[in-house]
Amino acid sequence: MSDFLISFVSILFTVLFYAILGRVLASWIDPQGNFPVTRVLHEITEPILGPIRSIMPNIGMFDFSPIVAMLLLQLLERLIISAIR
Numbered sequence: 001m002s003d004f005l006i007s008f009v010s011i012l013f014t015v016l017f018y019a020i021l022g023r024v025l026a027s028w029i030d031p032q033g034n035f036p037v038t039r040v041l042h043e044i045t046e047p048i049l050g051p052i053r054s055i056m057p058n059i060g061m062f063d064f065s066p067i068v069a070m071l072l073l074q075l076l077e078r079l080i081i082s083a084i085r
Helices: 002-029 036-055 065-084
Strands: none
Touching: 002 036, 002 065, 036 065
16 A cells, blocks of 8 residues: 555656646746646646745746745655655
8 A cells, every 4th residue: 555655646746846847848938828738737836836936035037936846846755755654
């Protein structure tokens, strides 16, 4: 059972990590969010990025919330997997 949970947590956090990365890359191609893929990535990642963005101060036109979210996701994944083992 623990192997299943570890695999599930690992896959879930990997999908979230790549969804955030995809959103960052899509924002360069489709900044207005007109493509359906961009909208789906926005819907998946906004619950994670929104609260981080509200806490972080504005640094010009750069949004560092995806970097912070990716680091926090990796940390949280490691904590959860170590707690399962």
